[in-house]
Amino acid sequence: MCTNSSMTKKLYIETVGCQMNVLDSELVVASLRKEGYELTDCTADADTILFNTCSVRQHAEDKIYSALGRLKHAKQTHPDKVIGVLGCMAQKDQRLVFERAPYVDLVVGPGQIHQVPRLVKEARAGAGQQLEVSLGRKEGSRDAIQRSHASFDPLRDPAMRPTPYQAYVRIMIGCDKFCTYCIVPNVRGPEQSRPPSEILAEAHQLASEGCKEIILLGQTVNSYRYRHGDRTTRLSDLLYELQEVDGIERIRFITNYPKDMTDDLLAAVRDLPKSSRYLHVPVQSGSDRVLERMKRGYTVDEYRAMLGRVRDWIPGVAVTSDFIVGFCGETDEDFAQTCKLVRQLRFKNSYIFKYSERPGTKGAERFPDDVPDAVKKARNNQLLAIQNAISEEDNQPFLGRQVEVLVEGPSKAALKREKQTGPPPVGPGKPAGPLQLTGRTRCDRIVVFEGNRRQIGQLLPVTIYDANALTLFGTVVTQHAGPELFALSSGNRPMNRL
Ligand code: 5AD
Ligand code: SF4
Numbered sequence: 001m002c003t004n005s006s007m008t009k010k011l012y013i014e015t016v017g018c019q020m021n022v023l024d025s026e027l028v029v030a031s032l033r034k035e036g037y038e039l040t041d042c043t044a045d046a047d048t049i050l051f052n053t054c055s056v057r058q059h060a061e062d063k064i065y066s067a068l069g070r071l072k073h074a075k076q077t078h079p080d081k082v083i084g085v086l087g088c089m090a091q092k093d094q095r096l097v098f099e100r101a102p103y104v105d106l107v108v109g110p111g112q113i114h115q116v117p118r119l120v121k122e123a124r125a126g127a128g129q130q131l132e133v134s135l136g137r138k139e140g141s142r143d144a145i146q147r148s149h150a151s152f153d154p155l156r157d158p159a160m161r162p163t164p165y166q167a168y169v170r171i172m173i174g175c176d177k178f179c180t181y182c183i184v185p186n187v188r189g190p191e192q193s194r195p196p197s198e199i200l201a202e203a204h205q206l207a208s209e210g211c212k213e214i215i216l217l218g219q220t221v222n223s224y225r226y227r228h229g230d231r232t233t234r235l236s237d238l239l240y241e242l243q244e245v246d247g248i249e250r251i252r253f254i255t256n257y258p259k260d261m262t263d264d265l266l267a268a269v270r271d272l273p274k275s276s277r278y279l280h281v282p283v284q285s286g287s288d289r290v291l292e293r294m295k296r297g298y299t300v301d302e303y304r305a306m307l308g309r310v311r312d313w314i315p316g317v318a319v320t321s322d323f324i325v326g327f328c329g330e331t332d333e334d335f336a337q338t339c340k341l342v343r344q345l346r347f348k349n350s351y352i353f354k355y356s357e358r359p360g361t362k363g364a365e366r367f368p369d370d371v372p373d374a375v376k377k378a379r380n381n382q383l384l385a386i387q388n389a390i391s392e393e394d395n396q397p398f399l400g401r402q403v404e405v406l407v408e409g410p411s412k413a414a415l416k417r418e419k420q421t422g423p424p425p426v427g428p429g430k431p432a433g434p435l436q437l438t439g440r441t442r443c444d445r446i447v448v449f450e451g452n453r454r455q456i457g458q459l460l461p462v463t464i465y466d467a468n469a470l471t472l473f474g475t476v477v478t479q480h481a482g483p484e485l486f487a488l489s490s491g492n493r494p495m496n497r498l
Contacts, residue, residue: 011037012046016063017054019217019254020188021087023168024113025052026161027153028086031117043071048082048120050106053089055183057356061089068101075103082106082123086113091133091187092360098129109133110188111149111173134189142190149174149189153202163409165212165457169202170194171238172218177257179284180295180363181327181355184219191219193226196233200241207247212457213406214248220257222265236268243272249459250406252276252444255322258283259297261306266313277314278348278444281307282322286341287334290327293367300341307345318348318443325383326376327355328367335379342386346394348444349470350387352380388469395445395467402477405439405447405462407455412438441472449474 011032015025028050029039040046051067054060064085075081084106085097091109098104105123108116111134119130134148151173161167175184176191203214216238218224224235235253242251251274258281269275285291288299298306310317323338342350354376357369410418414436437451439460448471449462455476462474 008038009036009047010040010045011048011050012040012043013050013052014067015052016060017052017056017088019168019215020110020170020173020219021052021054023170023217024087024110025050026168028052028113028116031114032120035117035121043074046081048084048124050084050086050116053085053087055088055092055187055358057353058358059356061093064089065100068104072101072103080124082120084108084116084120084123086110086116088183088187092183094131094133098131104129106130107133114150137186137189146174146190146192149192151192151194153194153198163456164210165406166408167206167211167214168217169199169206169214170218171199171216171221171235171253172224175219177220177297178295178362180293180361180366181324181358182363183358183361186360188219191223193218193224195228196226196238196241199238200245203242203245203248207245210247210457212248212459213250213252214242216242216251216253218253219255220260221253222256222260222262234262234264236262236264239265239268239272239275243274248274250274250276250442252278254280256281258303258306261310263309263313266310269317270314276444277317277442278320279310279314279317280320280322281310282351283341283345284322284324285327285330285334286338287330290330290334290338293329293363294324294327295362300337304345316443318445319345320349320351320444321345321347323350323352323383324355325352325379326371326373328363328369328371330355330371330379339383339386342383342390346390347387348394349391350383352383352387354380391469392467395469395472398445398464398467398472400464402461402463403441403445403447403472403474405441405449405460405474407437407439407451407458407460409438409456411436411448445472446470447472447474449476451476 013025013029015021043049049071051064053064071083075083082105083103085104086108087110090097090107094107097107106119108119109132112132115132119132123130135145137145139145151170153170172191172193174189174191178185206214222235224238226233239251242248256279261281269277283303284294284296286300291299307319310319325335357364434450435452436448437455438446438448440446447462461477463477464472464474466473
């Protein structure tokens with residue numbers, strides 16, 4: 001049962017979708033905090049309720065419309081509550097959101113997120129429904145469309161991140177690839193790279209706040225190109241510049257487009273000590289026929305050659321992929337080729353999605369969504385089983401090995417326990433007890449181990465003793481257990497050895 005007894009304004013925000021949305025929500029929270037808002041995890045308690053939405057699959061949209069449906073009664077009884085729909089579904093559906101949920105006050109596309117504080121204020125002041133969206137891909141010159149999609153990257157709020165030691169940094173917005181299944185180019189607009197000076201300034205700011213790892217974001221992050229006069233900064237150049245930011249220990253970037261995986265980038269990932277040896281490079285299908293219909297711009301052999309280069313250049317690299325099963329016209333034979341490819345290429349992990357037709361895409365216009373849902377589901381499960389077996393096998397060589405882990409925080413199990421029992425007391429005279437922690441290796445493998453709260457945010461050596469498909473289990477190598485605490489009364493004996 002939630003009660004809003006204080007005078008502070010309360011904000012409830014729910015985020016679905018990709019890392020871009022997670023970052024946008026972090027920034028919206030930061031800007032509303034400046035206006036005196038505090039976060040609540042209860043809609044009944046909230047003065048403002050925001051949904052940051054995704055349009056990549058129908059299911060993500062259905063979830064939001066159901067959540068809005070559940071708020072209808074709350075809005076009737078508390079008409080002063082401001083309800084907002086932000087993000088990709090807002091851009092895609094626009095006024096349709098008001099038609100389906102007439103009690104929504106704001107509809108704000110991803111290119112207009114910077115307007116949220118003003119729009120909330122206006123809605124609260126009784127200005128009526130507010131719609132702020134960017135131009136569609138055919139609604140003006142490229143320049144005008146680009147200008148209508150503003151990247152919003154101002155102040156940061158470390159408190160909004162799952163861990164203050166990691167942060168997303170947007171390096172580009174939009175997408176120009178127009179894969180036929182994908183709604184992203186329509187809702188997030190043209191590809192635009194951010195100036196390197198802005199990205200570096202943000203990295204310095206994050207480092208000064210104690211952030212250890214930055215994750216560079218772009219829909220096709222390796223297509224990053226920023227032209228200044230006759231010079232061009234590529235992603236590899238940016239990695240070299242970010243390498244020099246003191247305090248940042250690790251740098252990752254997602255998501256890569258297979259055709260733009262250039263040698264200069266592979267060399268940077270190999271040579272830069274702070275660069276994660278991890279690349280997410282979605283192949284989507286193992287059938288040339290399907291890839292062509294998807295308009296991915298490469299064949300299976302071309303992808304295979306690219307992956308060969310990646311593995312030759314970067315020893316120990318971990319590569320992950322996305323797959324769509326049940327795309328229009330996908331036959332049993334096409335799917336068998338995808339299974340074969342997954343067995344051959346041995347990705348560290350694969351994210352598998354059932355095709356979801358998106359109105360407004362070329363796929364929806366040109367091809368019928370003709371694979372029955374039951375078949376999509378069966379193919380999804382089959383591919384997942386193949387991938388899981390490979391992931392588990394590929395984790396076995398880690399047994400007995402020592403890896404370097406950047407500690408992110410309590411493990412999921414520890415967080416669940418803390419939710420039930422509350423966090424343990426910490427402070428002078430109350431040494432932190434053992435806590436199950438989680439972190440990642442340089443090749444992005446998740447490691448769970450027993451540690452203590454002070455180790456969060458540190459790079460620790462961990463020896464692995466067990467592994468399943470998604471997780472390595474380890475023990476901290478004790479002589480590096482972290483900054484030592486000295487008790488004055490005990491002759492400066494270190495207290496926090498594990
Ligand atoms: N249906 C299912 N999956 C999709 N993706 C993108 N669009 C669709 C769609 N219409 C998947 C792709 C992409 C990932 C982020 O989402 O695999 O790489
Ligand atoms: Fe969508 Fe293709 Fe662009 Fe990725 S590259 S965002 S799948 S259109």
